[in-house]
Amino acid sequence: MLGWDVDVNEALTAPAVARNRDAILAVLREILPDSGTVLEIASGSGEHAVHVAAALPGLDWLPSDPEPAARRSIAAHALRAGLANIRPPLALDAAAAAWPVARVDGIVCINMIHIAPWAATEGLMVGAGRALSAGGVLFLYGPFREADRPxxxxxxxFDASLRARDPAWGVRDLDAVAAEAARHGLTLVRRVAMPANNLSLIFGRADR
Incomplete structure (x- = not known):
């Protein structure tokens, strides 16, 4: 990281991270491999990347975000933390037809799919189906609608406020997300209830 062109003053803070990072980390400890490369989609401020990479030093953490300001923040947080297992952040849009990665052992996506058009979810599943290695997992975190629960x-x-900001946004139906994942070889293998009415969803890929 010493060669990064980084201004540590560009580190951003997302208040929700302090509230949910430990609960998310507890699930990631259980589902991610002990070693390998994990791609984080829509890393935002980079605070989750630093928190998880520090706790799971055997993993090579690959953050990404389509926004330049977010990538600068990720790099600033990584430089401050001094962690050797965080790579420079990628410019990656989940909805893009091609991703700048070939194969990874896990993909983590926290609080993205409800603050993005549905095309981002479609692109995420296409990309995950293509990039995940055998036995790899896709982890999603956020609020979801569930047909069998209030x-x-x-x-x-929250859903109403999102749709007021952008009609293409909104809390997604879990069944629709799982169906989109299944079209690309990913199976929902676990649902974990999280604080503040959020969920962790773990999808597996075992056909490689």
């Missing part, structure tokens, strides 16, 4: 009032209000 929609929490807080999530309903």
């Amino acid at each position: 929609f929490a009032e807080s999530n309903a209000a």
Whole structure:
């Protein structure tokens, strides 16, 4: 990391990270391999990347984000942390037809699919189906609608606020997300209830 052109003052802070990072890390400890490369989609400020990479030093953490300001923040947080297992952040849009990665052992996507058009979810599943190695996992975190469970009032209000900001955004139906994943060889293998009416969803790929 010493060769990075980084201004540590460009590190951003996302308040939600401090609230959910430990709960997310607890799940990631269980599902990610002990070693290998993990791609993080829509890394945002980079705070999750630093938190997880510090706790799981056997993993090579590959953050990404389509926004230049986010990538600068990721690099700034990584430089401050002094971690050797975080790579320079990639410019990657989940909806893009091609990703600048070939094969990874895990993919992590935290709080993205509801703050993006549905095309981002479609692209995420295409890319994950292509890039994940045999036995690799895709981890999603965020709020979801579930057909067999009441929609929490807080999530309903959040969904309304998202759609008011952009009609293409919104809390996604878990069944629709799982169906899109299945079209690309990914199976929903685990659902974990998380604080504040969020979920962790783990999809597996075993056909390589």
